[in-house]
Amino acid sequence: MLFPFIKNNYLSIDVGFRNIKVVEVAVNRSNEVYIKNFGIASTPLNCIKNGVIKNVDAVSSEISRIIRENNMKVKKSKIVMSGTSIISRVFLVDKVSDQDLDAVVNSAIGKNMPINLEEHKIDYKVLQELKENGQDKLKIFVTAVRKNIINSYIDVLFELGLKPISVDIPANSTAKFFNRDIKVNIDNVKFVNPNKGLNKDAFAVIDFGSETTIINILRNRILEFNKVILTGSSNMDEAISTAAKKSIMDAERLKKMYGISMPPAFDGSEEHIKVYKTLKDMVDKLINQIYMCLTFYEARCYGVKVGKIFIIGGGSLLKGLSDYMEQALQIPVYPVGLLDIDGIDINRNLNSEKLNFLVNAVGITL
The missing domain is CATH 3.30.1490.300 (Dna Ligase; domain 1)
Known part of the structure; x- marks a missing residue:
């Protein structure tokens, strides 16, 4: 992809509880984004507490390794903070x-x-x-x-010798993305403006992360509600591990293999049944919390009924999740990946399987 009128190159960093994501992007004058390179690594243990980066050196060291191994040279940087704070x-x-x-x-x-x-x-x-x-x-x-939370993220950028441009929150990243056209199948229309269609002017974007589920509601292109639920995909792995007496790694593998799909009526394996019951219990509780947020927004935040839901983040890849949510909430649910968002392109030499983990990191560059 050619960018003859480049406006800016950024290094964008998303420090999560489980993973650190570093993305090198080019943004042109039309606010089109080209993902030049990215790297993902595990967040060092016990480095983040209540949103504050407690061990700046350990986090900076890991980010430095990602930058070095992926040959990233950009100094202007933006960072997105943990959603729990x-x-x-x-x-x-x-x-x-x-x-x-x-x-x-x-x-x-x-x-x-x-x-x-x-x-x-x-x-x-x-x-x-x-x-x-x-x-x-x-x-x-x-x-x-x-303020001490914001300062801990700025300290990381200074420790790395980067030039801080901004510290942002996941909700702002989401709002910027969902002002754009989205490639989802609504009544066989390829491109959809989230703010149009289905006769509703409010929609939810739910970010399923490893430690949290973040609910954002936008109305007429403006963020009007944000809530962080302290349940994520890692909690599902732990629950499956306990129920099936498996390691966390095996539990995550089983979660990906079976998803929230009902076992066959007569020949479902004991393993599949355990995974399904465990996931169903957790997803039901999560959906109930989502429902409470939607009704709270409508009744207490002077909002309107939400007309559709877009789901993003690594946890949104859980097999069968969108159909299960749609049936439970009686609202259309659409999974959205990074390349489903208009004006986003990627270096074709990169591994595209991890793109769903980069939504917040890329969004703050807009």
């Missing part, structure tokens, strides 16, 4: 002049969020204007992250 809320506040809005929002945060304002970096955006009991109100989406 982010607090978000939706408030209604009185409509006031722009000069007074910061004070009104900070007052609402003080009353509604259990945080110390001095210790947190606060971002907010106005979602819409509306009336409540005849009063003009503003619907506000607030995100708060502890």
Whole structure:
């Protein structure tokens, strides 16, 4: 792929609980992304706690090895932080002049969020204007992250001798991606704008990671809800390992082999039955939490009914997951990979099997 009008090259880093992903990308003036190279390695044990990188040296050393072994030369870098450390809320506040809005929002945060304002970096955006009991109100989406968490990620970039451009959160990466056309099969249409179709203007993007499941709801191209559930694919591996008395590695293999597919009625193996029952129990609990988030958004966040769900991340590859979710939630569910997103291309010499793990790392470069 030729990029005659390159705008920027970035090294994008996603430090997760299980894996570190480093991606070298080129972004042109039309915001089209070309993935030049990437590397994935295991995150050193006990290096991240509650979103903070506790062992900067160990994490930096592993990232340095990925960069060196993949011959990455770019210095400008962006990093995405762990999803567990982010607090978000939706408030209604009185409509006031722009000069007074910061004070009104900070007052609402003080009353509604259990945080110390001095210790947190606060971002907010106005979602819409509306009336409540005849009063003009503003619907506000607030995100708060502890400053020491942000600093721990910046420390990693400095330790590596990189030039920090931004520290971002997974939800922002998702929102940027899903403003684009998506290649999924909706009524035999190849390209779909997530904000159109099915007569709904709100959709969910659910990121199934190794340690967390992150639920994002977007309405009219704007992120309006974000929730982190502390259950991921590694928890499923552990549950299968216990139930089937297998190693974690064997449990992960069985999970991939059987997925959440019902065993044959008469000749299903004992192993398949155990895996299915274990996964069904965990997925049912997860779907119940997802359902509660969707209803909470609609009832308590001044939202609307979600019309479709896109699933991303390594955990979304679980066999049978999208059909199972669709039947349980009665909402269309569409698996989306990185190359299903319009304006994303990849160096064809790279292994494309791992692309689903790179969504957040690539998204923050936009």
